[in-house]
Amino acid sequence: MKKLLLIVAVLVSSLVMNLNAEIYGKQNYVSINPFSLLFNIFSGEYxxxxxxxxxxxxxxxxxxxxYDSFSGFGIGGKYRMYKDKNGEGIFYGGGLRFSSISWEYHFYEESNRKSDDISYIAFTPMGEAxxxxTWDNGWTISPSVELGYSISSFDDGDIKGGISADSDTESRLFYTINLGVSYMF
Incomplete structure (x- = not known):
């Protein structure tokens, strides 16, 4: 299911990207968020x-x-509109993100160390401003704030005596702060 959703998201995004096939000047960019690197998380965008x-x-x-027993990834699609032209100045928009996190949970049951896999999947519609x-050499900086509503499913497998032994669905409001350092080409 995860792979199918990922493939569909990539195909839809690729289709949207090809709407404007002719390149006039600097139409593309790649970006990283240096804040996330402080926590050993790679976060970027095309x-x-x-x-x-x-x-x-x-x-x-x-x-x-x-990390050792904790891993995750996310992919999404966003649409931005700029108040001014040339891809600079104030921007706002929205998007959708898919996230998947896995954790190998270790616990003790009657003096025996046991483990179980825990998974978390979320779809998050969000807004951004x-x-x-931008500089003439192609470099840009674009700080932004996102506000989203995460709809998630949590499955902790067969853990008994650890955390709950049921699957659970949860929704929550959250925000993120980004500092996009980009190169346009």
């Missing part, structure tokens, strides 16, 4: 402007991390 004036853009944000500064 984006493309849909018009030559730089008023609208689509992008595909991704993130992943891998920010500001992009």
């Amino acid at each position: 984006g493309r402007f849909l018009d030559t004036q730089g008023k609208t853009e689509v992008n595909i944000p991704v993130y992943f991390f891998n 920010g500001y992009r500064w």
Whole structure:
């Protein structure tokens, strides 16, 4: 199920990216969020402007991390509109993100160490606002704030005596702060 959703998301995003096949100037960019690197999380995105004036853009944000027994990834699609032209200044938009996190949970039962796999899957519609500064050499900085509503499913497998032994669905409101350092080409 996860792979199918990932494939569908990539195909839909690729189709949207190809709406404007002709390249006029710097229409594409790659970006990283240096804040996330402080926590050993890679977070970045690929984006493309849909018009030559730089008023609208689509992008595909991704993130992943891998600790000893804790790993996760996420992919999404976002649409941005710029108040000013040339892909700079105030922007706002929305999108959807898919996240998957796995954790190998260790616990003790009657003096025996046991483990079980825990999984978390979430779909998150979100809104975003920010500001992009650009330089002639192609570098940009675009701090932004996202507000989203995460709809998630949590499955803790067969753990008995640890945390609950049932699958659970949860929804929550959250925000993120990003500092996108990008290169346009």
